[in-house]
Amino acid sequence: MTTIAVAVLLCAPFTAGCWSLLIRSSQQLHLVNLGSMGLLVAAEILLARTVLTQGSVMVFDEMVYIDALSSVILFIIGTVGLACSLYMRSYMDEQVARGTIAPHRLNLFFFLFHMFLLAMVLATVANSLGVQWVAIEATTLATTFLIAFWRRRESLEAGWKYLILCSVGISLALFGVVLMYYSSLRVLGDVNSALNITQLQAIATQLDPHILKLAFVFLFVGYGTKVGLVPMHSWLPDAYTEAPAPVAAMLAGVLETVAVYAILRSRGIVDQAVSPEFSGSLLALFGLVSFAIAALFLLLQHNYKRLLAYSSIEHMGLAMVGFGVGGPIGVFGGLFHLVNHAFAKSLAFFAAGNIHRRYKTVEIGEVQGLASVLPGSALALMVAGLALAALPPFALFASEMQIVTALGTSGFPGGWGAQGVGGSVLLLLLCGLVAFAGFLYRITGMVWGPAPQTVVQGEPWSAGHLSLLFLSLLLAGLGWVLPPPLHQLLETASTLLVGR
Amino acid sequence: MSWLTPRIGAQLVDLGSAMLLLTCFAIVAQRRLSACVDLFALQSAFLAMTATLVAFLTGTRHIYIAAALTVVVKSVVIPHVLRRVIERLNVTRELVMNVNVPASLLICGALVMTAFIITQPIISFGHLLTRNSLAIALAIVLIGFFTMIARQKAVTQLIAFLVMENGLFLGATAATYGMPLIVELGVFFDVLIAALIAGIYTNRLQDAFDSVDTSRLSELKE
Numbered sequence: 180m181t182t183i184a185v186a187v188l189l190c191a192p193f194t195a196g197c198w199s200l201l202i203r204s205s206q207q208l209h210l211v212n213l214g215s216m217g218l219l220v221a222a223e224i225l226l227a228r229t230v231l232t233q234g235s236v237m238v239f240d241e242m243v244y245i246d247a248l249s250s251v252i253l254f255i256i257g258t259v260g261l262a263c264s265l266y267m268r269s270y271m272d273e274q275v276a277r278g279t280i281a282p283h284r285l286n287l288f289f290f291l292f293h294m295f296l297l298a299m300v301l302a303t304v305a306n307s308l309g310v311q312w313v314a315i316e317a318t319t320l321a322t323t324f325l326i327a328f329w330r331r332r333e334s335l336e337a338g339w340k341y342l343i344l345c346s347v348g349i350s351l352a353l354f355g356v357v358l359m360y361y362s363s364l365r366v367l368g369d370v371n372s373a374l375n376i377t378q379l380q381a382i383a384t385q386l387d388p389h390i391l392k393l394a395f396v397f398l399f400v401g402y403g404t405k406v407g408l409v410p411m412h413s414w415l416p417d418a419y420t421e422a423p424a425p426v427a428a429m430l431a432g433v434l435e436t437v438a439v440y441a442i443l444r445s446r447g448i449v450d451q452a453v454s455p456e457f458s459g460s461l462l463a464l465f466g467l468v469s470f471a472i473a474a475l476f477l478l479l480q481h482n483y484k485r486l487l488a489y490s491s492i493e494h495m496g497l498a499m500v501g502f503g504v505g506g507p508i509g510v511f512g513g514l515f516h517l518v519n520h521a522f523a524k525s526l527a528f529f530a531a532g533n534i535h536r537r538y539k540t541v542e543i544g545e546v547q548g549l550a551s552v553l554p555g556s557a558l559a560l561m562v563a564g565l566a567l568a569a570l571p572p573f574a575l576f577a578s579e580m581q582i583v584t585a586l587g588t589s590g591f592p593g594g595w596g597a598q599g600v601g602g603s604v605l606l607l608l609l610c611g612l613v614a615f616a617g618f619l620y621r622i623t624g625m626v627w628g629p630a631p632q633t634v635v636q637g638e639p640w641s642a643g644h645l646s647l648l649f650l651s652l653l654l655a656g657l658g659w660v661l662p663p664p665l666h667q668l669l670e671t672a673s674t675l676l677v678g679r
Numbered sequence: 680m681s682w683l684t685p686r687i688g689a690q691l692v693d694l695g696s697a698m699l700l701l702t703c704f705a706i707v708a709q710r711r712l713s714a715c716v717d718l719f720a721l722q723s724a725f726l727a728m729t730a731t732l733v734a735f736l737t738g739t740r741h742i743y744i745a746a747a748l749t750v751v752v753k754s755v756v757i758p759h760v761l762r763r764v765i766e767r768l769n770v771t772r773e774l775v776m777n778v779n780v781p782a783s784l785l786i787c788g789a790l791v792m793t794a795f796i797i798t799q800p801i802i803s804f805g806h807l808l809t810r811n812s813l814a815i816a817l818a819i820v821l822i823g824f825f826t827m828i829a830r831q832k833a834v835t836q837l838i839a840f841l842v843m844e845n846g847l848f849l850g851a852t853a854a855t856y857g858m859p860l861i862v863e864l865g866v867f868f869d870v871l872i873a874a875l876i877a878g879i880y881t882n883r884l885q886d887a888f889d890s891v892d893t894s895r896l897s898e899l900k901e
Binding site: 353 | 797800801804817824827833836844855861862865869876880887893
């Protein structure tokens with residue numbers, strides 16, 4: 180049964196992608212897309228249940244390995260993916276109707292979208308660190324054209340930057356993978372399984388700490404580029420602004436999370452051979468810097484898509500601080516933050532897509548009176564905005580508090596003494612406040628105020644609103660109750676990461 | 680071949696790696712784009728030769744496959760694509776340099792030293808045969824990385840990316856006698872697709888900006 184579920188997980192996006200190339204009608208394209216996404220979600224639920232009841236899953240000659248951590252990531256891929264598919268129904272059709280996309284290019288869009296999904300699923304379930312690398316580089320290749328899908332000058336520029344920066348970053352990660360292999364081969368001697376996560380975990384304590392340290396630095400910088408940590412983030416705001424809204428939602432919500440997952444996977448191995456403080460301080464330092472710099476850049480933005488992009492850097496930085504500080508609270512907080520951020524950010528990008536379609540501008544100053552022009556999207560934007568600003572009823576508040584608590588109690592990894600702890604907590608809170616104020620100020624400015632005369636008012640119900648509703652309810656709900664299965668999944672995943 | 684003792688074998692591998700590094704410097708010093716492409720093809724040929732040598736000396740069969748792929752993909756297919764791109768775009772020289780040639784060469788020299796210093800603590804664990812190659816591999820990766828920043832033409836940046844990839848492949852061969860075949864194949868597939876995408880992209884950039892000079896890409900600002 181699990182074998183079939185894993186097969187569905189990998190075959191559904193692949194088949195749907197190839198099939199999309201053959202279909203001409205947009206109706207059928209959406210059906211294939213929704214169908215494959217439904218299968219994907221069903222397979223994920225089944226696998227998560229198996230992981231919870233029977234422990235980790237290993238199939239296909241140990242090529243696929245799924246434990247609680249991969250299940251959490253799969254859960255994010257599935258949920259955001261499904262919401263995205265629903266949203267694309269109205270979004271893409273309108274683009275075709277408006278003539279922004281030629282009808283015959285629609286199936287190319289869906290093909291690339293499915294390949295993007297496939298690569299992310301593969302990166303999450305692969306047991307081999309090498310295959311994981313190949314899959315993450317494949318996400319870059321699949322999304323380059325998706326980002327530049329409008330083919331405007333700006334989109335081409337954003338696509339080129341993304342392709343070059345991410346490919347180069349990822350090449351550094353490959354050097355890290357080579358070094359991992361180098362160290363494990365000396366212990367294992369078996370060529371074919373020496374890169375397997377399961378094997379590496381089993382022999383991690385025997386691996387050479389010098390090599391692992393060097394390997395982790397390369398892996399961290401490489402995958403960190405993909406996460407968008409400062410200073411490797413310069414591709415990110417451009418790509419998120421230029422990409423079509425559903426693609427931006429997937430990039431911000433899911434791809435970043437998958438890249439974080441790749442870092443966490445390697446870290447789980449490195450930490451057993453080297454003191455966890457080494458990787459912890461690296462993560463926490465880059466996380467804190469990303470958080471602080473992104474918070475400052477949030478204040479400068481005039482473009483609401485860039486605003487959301489910098490908010491992504493900020494939240495990823497915060498999650499990194501959580502993982503870096505470690506301990507049960509820090510890691511749990513970090514993982515929970517990843518989940519919440521994925522939902523809030525995709526919701527925000529969906530709303531931004533609706534706003535862009537109506538106002539035809541990305542300037543914050545030119546968007547006013549959303550509440551009367553697009554009431555549904557305005558509500559969604561408010562929900563996402565309040566959640567991203569980490570206001571109490573929403574779950575991001577809980578996860579942020581967990582991360583700050585962890586930092587306050589365990590202190591900065593590597594030990595900077597009591598002053599260091601106080602200082603870093605203070606810095607975190609201060610930057611959090613700056614981000615909170617800047618972010619909310621901009622969003623409330625867009626929602627209220629008089630609507631411009633030129634913009635048509637009113638928002639007819641469409642399939643896309645279903646995903647807005649779904650994500651809003653999910654975000655609000657997670658703030659009140661964490662469903663026991665999800666809680667257990669997160670709990671198990673964080674015990675895996677905390678290790679000893 | 681009784682004369683091919685491990686010691687001579689190791690020296691030959693060192694020689695091959697050194698040739699790779701030398702072509703790196705030549706690429707950094709070169710202004711003519713077509714010559715850069717030729718040098719890259721040559722470097723890939725050296726890489727394939729070094730890998731074949733390692734395969735022969737150690738009896739690791741699957742490196743032969745990777746070496747053959749290197750020749751086909753990196754010495755023939757990708758250079759061919761790049762030459763056509765250059766022909767179509769009608770750009771022959773790299774004119775925009777963020778760092779001029781003499782300074783670039785000095786920096787690359789420093790990068791080589793850095794690579795040797797970084798790998799010093801772990802080199803002694805390596806196989807006798809390929810001990811120095813790991814440091815050279817890292818040096819090539821770093822030089823590729825630097826070239827990417829220092830040059831502005833899309834074609835040169837692409838070559839720099841491919842040079843990095845060559846360094847990585849040398850590293851994998853040197854450190855561990857090649858990665859598992861499935862990973863190796865995956866990496867080749869990715870590199871090939873990346874090169875093709877970048878090839879298509881340079882065309883689009885030319886159409887949209889009338890230039891493949893990436894410094895013109897400045898529409899997106901804070």
